[in-house]
Amino acid sequence: MYRSNNMKIRMMAIVMVALVSIATVGAMSAEDIVRQMDALETFDTSYAEGEIVTTDRFGVKTSTFRSWSRGAYDSLIEFTSVAERGQKVLRTEGELYLFYPDAEELIRLQGAALRQSMLGSDISYEDMTGEKDTLSQYDVKLVGNERISGRDCYILEFSAKTRTVAYPMQKVWVDTGTYMVWKGEFSTKAGRLLKEMAVLETMTVDNRTLPKITKISDKMKRDSATEMRLSRLDIDVDLDPVIFTLQNLTW
Template sequence: MKKIKIILVLIFILLVPKVAAEDIDPFDILSKIDSNMTFESAYAEMKMIITIKKRKITKKFKSYSVGNTKSFIEFLSPVRDRGTKMLKKGKIIKIYYPSAERILRLSGHMLRQSMMGSDMSYEDMTERSKELREEYSGEMFQNEVLDENECYVLMLTSKIKKQTYFKRKIWVDIKRFVGVKEELYSKSGKLVKVSKVIEIKLFKNRYYPVEMIMEDKLRKNSSTRIIVEKIEFNIAIPEDMFSERALLK
């Protein structure tokens, strides 16, 4: 009898976390991350270090954003990128090129191109949990410990055949509710991209990643590190910042 009790206790211990993980809707977790990381407005100064083979290229830029739908980015360096401005409103991205003094609206396959030579694509910038819920089906895996932090593990599988990333495996820090790692797979199961958060900081009771690295596995020996050097939340940003006029200024 005692043995049976021990076995039952063991089964209970083993099953409880699994059942708990399976009960959670993965999209609720993603929505929570979105709301956790979305501030009313934000101003940030960042740098992007692109490493390709033995070369390292550093690009500096500043960004203004309102919610998670509107953002304005201006590149400050290097010289050839200085003055390049990017406006994102929902799914629409417009870029101003100072060398041509023209604005280009990105569409179709262009969204899948590398963003300013980095491992990140323009499409990667526009994704939100709401769209993920519509386009993917999700399941929860057994929790994992990643860099000493317990994480939910989510697996999203596309409902659409022609999806750029057919499967996405996401690790979410349970305590801080921040996505800390993501692996993106093609339909054939090939690992296409990996992104990982290196550093997370606390801002006004909310955790926010300030350093991350992304690797485009289709580019040989390539990675892009994004570092937030300065960030201010809930600042006043004029509405015309998110207009074509601001791009041309």
């Protein structure tokens, strides 16, 4: 008898949790999901170290880097591997600048140049330093749910509001629990697939689940894929504001 009551209570609890979940899901608009997704990827400040491993028809190439970011708009990447040592990519005030130790001037990337491959990888400069205010650039639609890597995900479709974005159409799979993007497909307006992204491994930092290893493949290149592997990620660290200035870039 006791067992039977216990079963009933348990069943009721499960139903209630399910109903609450459904109600919560129903209440979440696509925009809310995107806000949560952007919030997860945006830090007041952060410092990261990692490597970019590109595999193509010529073999495997590894470049190491360290990066600093502040909010949604400022970021600095410095390459530390021998072949690229000292090269830096700064994104600030909506502009992207490249610093090369052998060049006497900074190179400002704009327009189509932002879509150039970074260090021959499948990642463009825009992918690496892209702004994280998705809703200002895209209209979003929730089109369904799917399980990815054993996790329930929302499927969101984005269509660009402006012509200035790298990918006019995006389809992303966002974790319903952590709001981390597990998978992404980036296409032209006509639907031609340009790039694919998938998270292979995650890590937990400051109670947030974040990508540790992300695989990106540029569909315009044959037999090419790039893995971005983070070995260290510190959130809300003290950063000197000077890091994100042009003056600092040339030091």
